[in-house]
Amino acid sequence: MKQLRQDYRGGAPEVVEAPAPRALPGRILVATRASLISSGTERQILELAQATLAGKAAARPDLVRQVVRTARREGLRRTAEKVRAKLDDPAAPGYSLAGEVLEIGRGVAGLAVGDRVACAGAGFASHAEINAVPRNLCARIPKGVSDTEASFATVGAIALQGVRRAAPALGERVAVSGLGLLGLLTVQLLKANGCQVLGYDPDPARAALARELGAEHAVSADLEGAAAAFTGGAGADAVIVTAATRSSAPVNAAAAISRLGGRVVLVGLTGMEIDRDLFYRRELDLRLALSTGPGRHDPDYEIAGRDYPLPHVRWTGQRNMEAFLDLVASGRLTPAPLVSHRFAIANAAQAYHLLGGGGPHLAILLDYPAPPRAAPARHLSLSRTATDTRPGVGFIGFGSYARGTLLPALRAASGTTLTAVVTSRGLSARSAADSAGFARAATEPGAVLEDPGTQAVVIATRHDSHAGYAAAALRAGKHVFCEKPLALDREGLDAVRAAAAEAPGLLTVGFNRRFAPLMGEMKAALAGMAGPLQILYRVNAGPLPPESWIHGTEGGGRLLGECCHFLDAMAHLAGAPAVSVQAVAASGAGDVVSALLRFADGSTGALVYAPMGDPALPKEQVEVFAAGRALRLEDFTRLEIAACGRRKVLRRKQDKGQRALMAAFVAAIREGGAPPIPEPEIFAATEASLALEQAVRTGRAVPLQRQDGT
Incomplete structure (x- = not known):
């Protein structure tokens, strides 16, 4: 399908071929018939994209401060990689269109294939031949209202x-x-x-x-x-x-x-x-005025599809769209006279030339061909299929962490080739393939799971899909690198465990803290120590916006999504799995947690997870006390070792071990060696994170089953 893409590096908008999206649960697949270019909003995006780096910085000083903090922690090279990755993620312009329903996702009611709908939403109602749009961002078009008139529905709302x-x-x-x-x-x-x-x-x-x-x-x-x-x-x-x-x-x-x-x-x-x-x-x-009305910027309304009850919220964004369309149908509104220019989607770049100062204009419309009769193509080959004997690696999910951290780590490891990248949106898949050099772009996981040329799969989707994709990839005979967490519930963990027991592929999870160089120095300093360890792990996590997907069903919450890192690191230092977890949460804040763990060797660990702090204080600090020694690791940049009345201090640029973990994974799949993290330890860390979440919910200590069954 054709879609308009805006490069944030300063290039002009261009129309590219991209794989069609899927009708995910709660969404409908819409074949666009007409889309409206919003002069104000889209001109601002165009101006920002074409500004110099200094101009971009002036427009977003908040992001500049964030970049400076990151550079202080991680160094200029890694910060530059993250900034480049962000700039490589292009915009999908557009947020107001009219089209025809092609497919219905699970859980969508009130619409049928063939219905005409007006759609709203940046990132959803894009200038593309096919879009996947959440149900609450769609309104049925009344009889007598043309596609041209209906394409104004978002701006009209x-x-x-x-x-x-x-x-x-x-x-x-x-x-x-x-x-x-x-x-x-x-x-x-x-x-x-x-x-x-x-x-x-x-x-x-x-x-x-x-x-x-x-x-x-x-x-x-x-x-x-x-x-x-x-x-x-x-x-x-x-x-x-x-x-x-x-x-x-x-x-x-x-x-x-x-x-x-x-x-x-x-x-x-x-x-x-x-x-x-x-x-x-x-x-x-x-x-x-809140854009289209109540519900705007609320992910529960826009993404999850939870409508506001009409007796309490009469006019939501969707109901405002419906009211606008009804006024057009009655003849009391006539948006058609506002159209000054029309272009075919293939010529959309000309429309943006006009938008950028190429002449007077008002409403600019893009027109599209008739909806396809065949199933939309969700795989796109980019003709990068030269014979390569190196192991092929595909990505399912390619968000900012995959783009800015996992991919550079994979490239640094060398010895692999990139086969296919799968994302839920066609444009992001195409852009990822272009910027990273994947041979194929797709919106269906089968492009990776069913590909004989892909030996390893990196799973970097949202958390609720990790277990399902990991189990499917293992059953397909692939090696798996799954970004944490491995699972959000017992059923998901059991499914992965069963698949791993039956499959020959390696399973690795992104528990990278144990591979951090200074964590390695800490582990070495504890080698041969008699007696248990006492570990204190303090995390100044900082707040997340309430609307972040991490808090919802896709993320599973911060305890499951992030604390598995710290639980694995403590078990690694102790050299033994956790056997019990108890925890308390601050009143009214389930992710403000203090937890106490006991490990199989008698060691104890205390985790203080604090999302209420200020980022000026380092994020992570680990203290270990054992047999006359005391060690303190500060944010993976400074390690202090005290023994026999003397102190030794080691310093380096922040390195949390992502590259070392990926290098170990690549070496294992190339050479047939053992997985970087033994599977029992992967499952034990995931068990511990599930137990932590249960302990917070119930207020009771949760025992864990050891790998020997006791």
């Missing part, structure tokens, strides 16, 4: 939410500042609501179009004078700002033309350095 936030009453005088797509749709919505409308835009042609669409008055100069005449000197009851500019002039101009006690609603992307005196003296109500 944004305009409608702005009008709802203004709460206009019948007969009120309302001003609209900025007469682009949003503004002109807002003018029509206000007229449908029984308001008298004043429009303003510096472009006289847009002001004239606003008058044609029903505005009583529209001007391109002297807004204050026009507003005074329009309202008889009283001021506007409400002003809706739909301008797209970094300047704060529109919001302050809105205040200047408002009546005492009026409402100012910001819908467009404008500056917000407000003139306090203007707002204070008129006691104005400043409101912001």
Whole structure:
């Protein structure tokens, strides 16, 4: 299929061939018929992509600070690799389209194959021939509404939410500042609501179009004078700002033309350095509109498909889309006159030339061929199939960690060739193949699991799929490198254990801490020590946004997703598996945990997992006490060993062992050696993480079964 791609390294947008996505649970597969280019949002993405590195840094100072912190910990080379990996992940422009349902994912109700739908959502409703869209981001298109009109549904819902936030009453005088797509749709919505409308835009042609669409008055100069005449000197009851500019002039101009006690609603992307005196003296109500409406930016609503109950939240994003389409069907809204240009998807780059300053424009539409009759192609060969005797490695999942850490580690190990990369989105698979040199891009795991040229599989998907993919790859006769965690529940762990017992392939999990050089020095310093160890592992994990996928079913929570690292590292230092786990969590915070472990050799371990801290303090600190020795490892950059009244300090750039682990994995598959981590230790660490999560839930100590069955 064809899809538009925007390179963040500064290149112009281009149309590429990409494998079609799958209809995952909760999503529908849509063949696009028309998609709308949003001038404001997509122009900003284009400008950011084409800016210099300095320009990108000026636009995102928060990311610059994050890069600086990473460079201090990990060094310039590894930080540069991560930055390059981020820049190699292109954008998929587009967020408003109309199309036809091709397939229905599990759990989707209310739609059928062949239905016409309008779709919303950046990263979902992209400029592509086929898109996989969550159910709550789709609205059925009523009869009589064309694909052209329906492609405005997302932008129309944004305009409608702005009008709802203004709460206009019948007969009120309302001003609209900025007469682009949003503004002109807002003018029509206000007229449908029984308001008298004043429009303003510096472009006289847009002001004239606003008058044609029903505005009583529209001007391109002297807004204050026009507003005074329009309202008889009283001021506007409400002003809706739909301008797209970094300047704060529109919001302050809105205040200047408002009546005492009026409402100012910001819908467009404008500056917000407000003139306090203007707002204070008129006691104005400043409101912001949440894009398409309630549910926007909520992954439970948008991704998981949990709708808000209508009696409590009347107008969600989806219901705003439906209301907009109904208004179009009734003839009270006419978005078609806003279309200034149309291009076929194959010529989308020309549309973006126009968007970047190639001439005046308003709504730009992309048109698509008729939906395919055959099943969409989900494998794409890139003709990199030269004979190679090195072991072939394929990736299932290729997010930022795979791109920025696992792939560089695999390349550093050398001795392999890249066969296929599988992701849920076709564009990310194609872009990963282009940037990394995979022979094939795909959206179906079979491209890796069923490929005879792929000897090893790297699994780097979201956590809930790790166990299933690992078991399937082992049963397919592949060697497996699974990024942690191996499993989120007992059933998944048992499935992997059974597959590993029957399959010849090696199983490795990304428990890299034990391969860190300074962790190796710590282990060596403890060699031959008599008696048990006392281990304290403190993790200053830092907060995650509440909407992060780690907190949901895909991630399984931070205890299962991350603490397995630290449990494995403590077992490695003790040289024995955990036999019991008990833990307490802070009140109201299930991932703020203090845990106590007992190991089979009598050693004890205390894990303090603290997501409430500040990143200025090092993330990880390990202290070990044993037989007259004390050791302290700080963030894998400094190791202090105290013995016989003397101290020895070792320092190095941060190295958490990812490259050493991958090198050991590659050596094992090439030379037929033992796995880097013995399977019993992999399963023991996973058992311990499941026990930790259970101990937090129940408040009771959880015993663990040892490998000998006792």
